[in-house]
Amino acid sequence: MSTPVRAKPGPDLYQTVTDKIVAAIEAGANTFAMPWRAAGKPIAIPSNATTYAAYRGVNVLSLWIAALVKNYPTGEWASYKQWQSIDAQVRQGEQGTLIVFYKQIEKSALDETDPDQSIVRRYYAKPSWVFNAAQCDGYEQREPEHTNTLERIEVAEAFVESIGAKIEHGHPMACYRRTSDVIEMPRWDWFIASATSTAAEGYYAVLLHELTHWTGAEHRLNRDYGKRFGDEGYAMEELVAEIGSAFLCAWLGIVPEPRPDHAGYVASWLKVLKNDSKAIFAAASAAQEAHEYLIGRAEMNAAPDDDEWGPASAGESRSPRL
Numbered sequence: 001m002s003t004p005v006r007a008k009p010g011p012d013l014y015q016t017v018t019d020k021i022v023a024a025i026e027a028g029a030n031t032f033a034m035p036w037r038a039a040g041k042p043i044a045i046p047s048n049a050t051t052y053a054a055y056r057g058v059n060v061l062s063l064w065i066a067a068l069v070k071n072y073p074t075g076e077w078a079s080y081k082q083w084q085s086i087d088a089q090v091r092q093g094e095q096g097t098l099i100v101f102y103k104q105i106e107k108s109a110l111d112e113t114d115p116d117q118s119i120v121r122r123y124y125a126k127p128s129w130v131f132n133a134a135q136c137d138g139y140e141q142r143e144p145e146h147t148n149t150l151e152r153i154e155v156a157e158a159f160v161e162s163i164g165a166k167i168e169h170g171h172p173m174a175c176y177r178r179t180s181d182v183i184e185m186p187r188w189d190w191f192i193a194s195a196t197s198t199a200a201e202g203y204y205a206v207l208l209h210e211l212t213h214w215t216g217a218e219h220r221l222n223r224d225y226g227k228r229f230g231d232e233g234y235a236m237e238e239l240v241a242e243i244g245s246a247f248l249c250a251w252l253g254i255v256p257e258p259r260p261d262h263a264g265y266v267a268s269w270l271k272v273l274k275n276d277s278k279a280i281f282a283a284a285s286a287a288q289e290a291h292e293y294l295i296g297r298a299e300m301n302a303a304p305d306d307d308e309w310g311p312a313s314a315g316e317s318r319s320p321r322l
Helices: 013-027 058-070 080-085 149-163 199-215 226-252 260-275 279-301 314-318
Strands: 076-078 097-108 119-132 167-169 175-177 182-185
Touching (some): 013 058, 013 097, 013 119, 013 260, 013 279, 058 119, 058 279, 080 119, 149 199, 149 226, 149 279, 182 199, 199 279, 226 260, 226 279, 260 279
Parallel strands (some): 167 182
Antiparallel strands (some): 076 119, 097 119
């Protein structure tokens, strides 16, 4: 029987994952491209090869980074035992990728006389290792659905319209005005194509970034990092929007263009992550929450007979916690 290799998580699981993501950001800092963005092609949300559930939060970032670094052609992952359960075999010497599995535990509260307070449910993080389909023998990788750029843009347009956010065009730069609850955008025709993405994809990648900011309003998800992160709260919110945009672009199949304006944020992002080993977990969790909020709002507002706005994998966005 072949023996896979598990990368040890070290004494601090959060620190191990954070160090990996920090190293990847630092490696690409001069290109303005975050390590979870693949230039020139759509990148899908990674999923489990046996349960078909999409991975969530910081695990998406970890698996994206591993796939890009090792040039894996597929986003299918599973644990060693899961691959064995479907008669696939991880090849000898292959190294697993660390992810975080959250397990729920129940503990008795101090006041056991009150039945509503007698049980406290908490989650704690456990390390887990998964292997990509490209590391296995005896498994035929699933063929991804292929859609052309025009179809993907039409889906993105319908998705944004279904959300119902107030968007004003003609502004010199994109931003979300929290005081007026308005997203300001340059005109569609001011965006230009690049070697890796169309002008329309560039437009929607920016708009999805601002829509993630839009979810943080007090009457929506009420996201405020001032208390925990102080002066670094703004950088934290920008990191949430960056990750949220990446999740949405992947879900919609849009190829994002590296943004030079990220150069001003990279140093502050790295400072936040290095000062707090749980910051990337909090940012990815908030981005996941924003991602699911926008999908849920679009579904709620869509016409009853309109099933064209969302991609076929929409159900994966609300998969069980992984």
